[in-house]
Structure formats: C-alpha cells, structure tokens
Amino acid sequence: MTDSGNVKKRKPVIKAVLIPLVLIFIGLSYTFYVINYPQDKIVADFVSYSKVFSLLKQHIVLVLVSATAAVLVSVPLGIFLTRPKFKGLANIFISIVNMGQTIPSLAILALFVSVLGIGFKSAVFALWIYSLLPILNNTLVGITGVDRYVMEAATGMGMNPVRILTKIELPIAFPVIMAGIRTAATVNIGTATLAAFIGAGGLGDLIIAGNNINRWQIVILGALLSALLAILADYLMALFEKA
Amino acid sequence: MIKFENVTKKYPNTKNSAVNNLNLEINEGEICMLVGPSGCGKTTTMKMVNRLIEPTSGNIYIDGENIMAHNPVDLRRNIGYVIQNIGLFPHMTIAENIATVPKEKKWDKERIDKRVDELLELMELNPEVYRNRRPSDLSGGQRQRVGVARALAADPPVMLMDEPFGALDPITRSKLQNEFLRLQEKIRKTIIFVTHDIDEAIKMGDKIVVVKNGKIVQQGTPDDILSNPADEFVENLIGGNRSIKRLNLVTCSEIMHDTFSVKMDTPLDAARTIMLENGLKTIALTGQNNKLIGYAELKDMEGKTGMSGDYKKEMEVTVDERMSLNDALSEMLRIGQRYIYVADERDNLRGWIGINDILNAVSIND
Incomplete structure (x- = not known):
C-alpha cells in the first residue's frame, strides 16, 4: 500500500546499461566483420577502424552541435511565445517554421552551400533549421496543454509568473518537450548522412562512397552505424527523461 | 471583513x-x-x-x-x-x-x-x-x-x-x-x-x-x-x-432528546427497571466512553436474567449529530423506523430523534 513509487525505480538499472552495450556490440561486430572479411581488395583498402571512427565522430559532432543549438533556440522561443502577451504570435511562428520543414532536406543543404560554402558550417546550419520545428512545436503544445485549472489554481494561490513557469508549466510540459527533442535528434541523425553530399563528412560518406564503388558491405556499414546511433541516442534521452 | x-x-x-x-x-x-x-x-x-x-x-x-x-x-x-x-x-x-x-x-x-x-x-x-x-x-x-x-x-x-x-x-x-x-x-x-x-x-x-x-x-x-x-x-x-x-x-443536535442507555454489562434487571419506569420498548447499549454498540428490546428481556449485552441487537443506522434533519429523515424513511439514534463523530451516543420532532421543527415558522 505505501510508497509504491520507490520500489519501481530500481530494476531497470541492468537494462539501462545492457541495451546500449548490445547496440555498441552490434556496431563493433559488423565493423570488425567488414574489416576482417572484406568482399574484396577495394573494400579492404577503403575501410579501416580509424576511418570508421573518425566518420562516426564527425557524425556525432554534426548532430550534437545542430541539435543543441536547436534546443537552445526552440525551447526559449516556445516559452516566450506561450506568455500571455504573445499568444497571437505562436501560430505565425509555427507556420513559418513549418514551411521550413516542407523543403526537402537535401534542398536545404544545397541552399546553404551557396551561402555558407561547402562543409561543416552549412551542414550544421541546415540540420539546425530542420530540428527547430519538432522542438518548438512540442514546447508550444506541452506548455499550452497544461490544464487551465492547474494554471488558475497556481495563479489564484499567489505564485508569480516565473515560479509558475519553472515549477508548474515546464515540469508538466517536460515529457512533451523531451519527445520533441528525441524526434528531432533521431531524425537529425538520419538526415546528417546527407551532409556527406556537401563535404561535411559523417557516416553518409560510407553510404555515398559505398554506393559509388558499388560495395554493399560499405553501404550497410554506414547505414547500420547511423541507425544504431539513432536508437542509442533515443534510448539515452528516454533514460534521461525518466531520471 | x-x-x-x-x-x-x-x-x-x-x-x-x-x-x-x-x-x-x-x-x-x-x-x-x-x-x-x-x-x-x-x-x-x-x-x-x-x-x-x-x-x-x-x-x-x-x-x-x-x-x-x-x-x-x-x-x-x-x-x-x-x-x-x-x-x-x-x-x-x-x-x-x-x-x-x-x-x-x-x-x-x-x-x-x-x-x-x-x-x-x-x-x-x-x-x-x-x-x-x-x-x-x-x-x-x-x-x-x-x-x-x-x-x-x-x-x-x-x-x-x-x-x-x-x-x-x-x-x-x-x-x-x-x-x-x-x-x-x-x-x-x-x-x-x-x-x-x-x-x-x-x-x-x-x-x-x-x-x-x-x-x-x-x-x-x-x-x-x-x-x-x-x-x-x-x-x-x-x-x-x-x-x-x-x-x-436544522441539525440533529438541535432537536435531539436525551436518551436512556445502559452499559453492556449492566444486569438485565436494572435495564428492565429503567425501561419500565420510562415506558421504553428499546434501550441503547453502550460500551466505554458512551460508545454506541447496539440496542436491546424489552420483549427479548421478559423473564430472562444475565447482562444487557446478551440481548444486543445490531444498530443498523445512526445519524451524526451535525447532520441535517433532511439526512435524518431520509435515513428513517429508508429503514422504515419512527425514530433514530444520534451519535457524534466518534460514535458516542448523544440522543435520539423521533419523526414527530422533525415535523415540529419544520412547521414552527410557517
């Protein structure tokens, strides 16, 4: 009867560590397989541990920088737009960012190349634009979704607007905002493979190169690692959300 | 204010x-x-x-x-x-x-x-x-x-x-x-x-x-x-x-009557005397601190000996003294009884109300 809340938390610790380990193990095994049992000489020359890891690192940096920047912009913007004074602006912003979302990701990448040039900067900028909407949208939905009677009670009891934001609105909206960040990050990890097209590197290099030289082992290596990365990222964020 | x-x-x-x-x-x-x-x-x-x-x-x-x-x-x-x-x-x-x-x-x-x-x-x-x-x-x-x-x-x-x-x-x-x-x-x-x-x-x-x-x-x-x-x-x-x-x-406490009660261990004779003297057909049984336990009926006691508690019947319904007459009346109607015992929040016996008391209480002002 008592304190059922405390008992639930303990068990998943093993699971929490196990799943990431399994994901890393799958990734390493396949990399090991491609390097040690290559299809042919071309694959053997192309792939090495250091190459795969530097591409993986590039990929992670691309995603981390763009997603973090998107969080830093979208969440405060979402908070700002849900303040009573600015309520009308929210829909306008959603439409603008929505329009950004309708442009194909490859086109966005290409567009920014003409402004920022080839490489890392353009890729990060494009991925950032792409991540803004899900986070902004979920921040708005999460905060406006707080029960209006909860808000009325909080106001009526004499909480000031800042306290209402930090103690009521954000904690209640947190799971929804996190869902937006998770969506953005996982989509971002997939989209980041396209960064290879504009010379920003990342796991997309493996997919494009593998495709160009027609070696399935390499294509699958790039695709598998980016998929595993997406699952891992989503899983870790879910863990963070519950903690 | x-x-x-x-x-x-x-x-x-x-x-x-x-x-x-x-x-x-x-x-x-x-x-x-x-x-x-x-x-x-x-x-x-x-x-x-x-x-x-x-x-x-x-x-x-x-x-x-x-x-x-x-x-x-x-x-x-x-x-x-x-x-x-x-x-x-x-x-x-x-x-x-x-x-x-x-x-x-x-x-x-x-x-x-x-x-x-x-x-x-x-x-x-x-x-x-x-x-x-x-x-x-x-x-x-x-x-x-x-x-x-x-x-x-x-x-x-x-x-x-x-x-x-x-x-x-x-x-x-x-x-x-x-x-x-x-x-x-x-x-x-x-x-x-x-x-x-x-x-x-x-x-x-x-x-x-x-x-x-x-x-x-x-x-x-x-x-x-x-x-x-x-x-x-x-x-x-x-x-x-x-x-x-x-x-x-009107709350029950405002119109209730004092009631007669005996302890569970009161000898039957004593209880019967109280009832006969006051013309009662039933009497409330209480335990420690005047806590209401049940009641006993005179007809069950006729010609018997022992403790009052031996003839205890379960009290089906009581009303809280702070409840309104509306609550009391509806309870009385529900169980089809012309009177009801009143207790306080700790189940201590406080008194009783009859159906006529309710009629009187409501019609006074008209």
Whole structure:
C-alpha cells in the first residue's frame, strides 16, 4: 500500500546499461566483420577502424552541435511565445517554421552551400533549421496543454509568473518537450548522412562512397552505424527523461 | 471583513455589466454563499476579491484595506482558493501540493512538513499513506479534500471557494459538506462560497446572497431566504418544496432528546427497571466512553436474567449529530423506523430523534 513509487525505480538499472552495450556490440561486430572479411581488395583498402571512427565522430559532432543549438533556440522561443502577451504570435511562428520543414532536406543543404560554402558550417546550419520545428512545436503544445485549472489554481494561490513557469508549466510540459527533442535528434541523425553530399563528412560518406564503388558491405556499414546511433541516442534521452 | 463598494465589472465588447454596482459586506468568520444561475456574475464577483479579475470600477476592502493597494501575488497568498476542478498539480505529490503557498512564503522545511501532516489529518487522510502519493492515485472526494487542505495551508483568514463540491457525486458531496462545516467550526474563516445549488447554499451558508444579472436580488440568512423570498426569481430558485428545504437548516443536535442507555454489562434487571419506569420498548447499549454498540428490546428481556449485552441487537443506522434533519429523515424513511439514534463523530451516543420532532421543527415558522 505505501510508497509504491520507490520500489519501481530500481530494476531497470541492468537494462539501462545492457541495451546500449548490445547496440555498441552490434556496431563493433559488423565493423570488425567488414574489416576482417572484406568482399574484396577495394573494400579492404577503403575501410579501416580509424576511418570508421573518425566518420562516426564527425557524425556525432554534426548532430550534437545542430541539435543543441536547436534546443537552445526552440525551447526559449516556445516559452516566450506561450506568455500571455504573445499568444497571437505562436501560430505565425509555427507556420513559418513549418514551411521550413516542407523543403526537402537535401534542398536545404544545397541552399546553404551557396551561402555558407561547402562543409561543416552549412551542414550544421541546415540540420539546425530542420530540428527547430519538432522542438518548438512540442514546447508550444506541452506548455499550452497544461490544464487551465492547474494554471488558475497556481495563479489564484499567489505564485508569480516565473515560479509558475519553472515549477508548474515546464515540469508538466517536460515529457512533451523531451519527445520533441528525441524526434528531432533521431531524425537529425538520419538526415546528417546527407551532409556527406556537401563535404561535411559523417557516416553518409560510407553510404555515398559505398554506393559509388558499388560495395554493399560499405553501404550497410554506414547505414547500420547511423541507425544504431539513432536508437542509442533515443534510448539515452528516454533514460534521461525518466531520471 | 470583506466589503464590496459599488463594484462593477464590464467586459470589453459586451452590452451588459457582468457585475453591476454591487454592494456587499461579509462578516468575519462567516460563510457567505453567492448563489444564482450560471452567468449571473457570482464567480466574477468572487474572483475580484483575489484580483484574478479586476473590477472596472468600485472598491473592495479586506479588513478595511483596499485590495488594490496590494500586489496581487501577495494578496493571493493570504486568500485561500478552492475551485471546482481542484487544479491539483499532477507532477507533485500530495504533500508538495499542500505545501505550495507555505513554500511561496518561504517557510522552513520543518514547519512545512509539520503543517502538511497536520492538514492531512484534519482532512482525515492518513499522512503516512497519502503524503507521497500523486493526485492521480486519489478519488475525486480525496482530491477535493487535498484541494481544501492546500488552500488552508498558510492559514489565510479569507477563503474563496468556487463550487468546490460541484463535481462530486451526491453522497461524497454531502459528506464533504458536512466535514467542511465541522472544520469551519474550528477554523472560523471568512468564506465566499459560490454555488448554483440552492440546497448547498441553505445547508452551508451563514448568509445567502442571491445574484441575478450581476445584481444582488436578495441577501439574508438561509431562514430569511426560505421564509420570505424577495421576488418570483428567488421563489423559483428555491423551488416548490420550501418546507422540505428547511429540513436542511436544522441539525440533529438541535432537536435531539436525551436518551436512556445502559452499559453492556449492566444486569438485565436494572435495564428492565429503567425501561419500565420510562415506558421504553428499546434501550441503547453502550460500551466505554458512551460508545454506541447496539440496542436491546424489552420483549427479548421478559423473564430472562444475565447482562444487557446478551440481548444486543445490531444498530443498523445512526445519524451524526451535525447532520441535517433532511439526512435524518431520509435515513428513517429508508429503514422504515419512527425514530433514530444520534451519535457524534466518534460514535458516542448523544440522543435520539423521533419523526414527530422533525415535523415540529419544520412547521414552527410557517
């Protein structure tokens, strides 16, 4: 009867560590397989541990920088737009960012190349634009979704607007905002493979190169690692959300 | 304590004022019921007291001070606020919910914890069990108890209650109303209580203010309103069965008779003597501290010996002394009995009421 809340938390610790380990193990095994049992000489020359890891690192940096920047912009913007004074602006912003979302990701990448040039900067900028909407949208939905009677009670009891934001609105909206960040990050990890097209590197290099030289082992290596990365990222964020 | 002076509220783009030149005084320790149909301005009137709605013109004073002189946030921390939808914070425990205003007032943790437990006990919720639960684990009635506890947390002198029991089922509602009245006897808050339910107003109110189209149609004690409705509107609001409604005005303790009782271990002879001397057919059996256990019937005792307790019959129904005659009468009708025993909150025997007492109590004033 008592304190059922405390008992639930303990068990998943093993699971929490196990799943990431399994994901890393799958990734390493396949990399090991491609390097040690290559299809042919071309694959053997192309792939090495250091190459795969530097591409993986590039990929992670691309995603981390763009997603973090998107969080830093979208969440405060979402908070700002849900303040009573600015309520009308929210829909306008959603439409603008929505329009950004309708442009194909490859086109966005290409567009920014003409402004920022080839490489890392353009890729990060494009991925950032792409991540803004899900986070902004979920921040708005999460905060406006707080029960209006909860808000009325909080106001009526004499909480000031800042306290209402930090103690009521954000904690209640947190799971929804996190869902937006998770969506953005996982989509971002997939989209980041396209960064290879504009010379920003990342796991997309493996997919494009593998495709160009027609070696399935390499294509699958790039695709598998980016998929595993997406699952891992989503899983870790879910863990963070519950903690 | 609370004074409305020519208060008017007109929303933009509306033809009529929601509240129109309202004057009202509410005394300290009084429950003032604002009653009227939806849209009559009663909620607007109430919400102007804690400045959730600002009056267009006029002044409101609490304890002689104009509320506009205070910062709304500070003002609200000294006014308890309970709403129909409760608005408990779903992400916080019950204890955290109740601690809201004390935390805003920066009480130290020890004092807050003590206050939370005290309030949970006051609301008949075991602190050990409920302290760390979430609002979603509670029933509607329990949630509203927590809502009331939360409003009382910093011991504000004034409470605003917006149909607090409106969303509950009739049984829970009646229970919470009774509990709240009992509580109010101890805490003596000045309360503005909004309701559309005239029965609730009659039962709960020291004063009833009937509101229509933003104006006060009539104000007075429940008895005044029932005896002399000011106009057809009030008459319709009360409905046709005024005498029956008056049943809600009188509590059992006001009309109950002292009763005879014997202990479980009183010899049968002694019990029988008391009954014969007083012409009783039944007698109540009590245990320690006058706690009611059951009753015995004279016909079972005829020619027997032993203890009174040997002939105990289970008491099916008693009424609480604070319950209204309406509750007592409906219990009597339900079990088909012409009398009923009255007990206090701890089940101690207090007296009895007969059906004729109820008839007399209701018809006196007409």
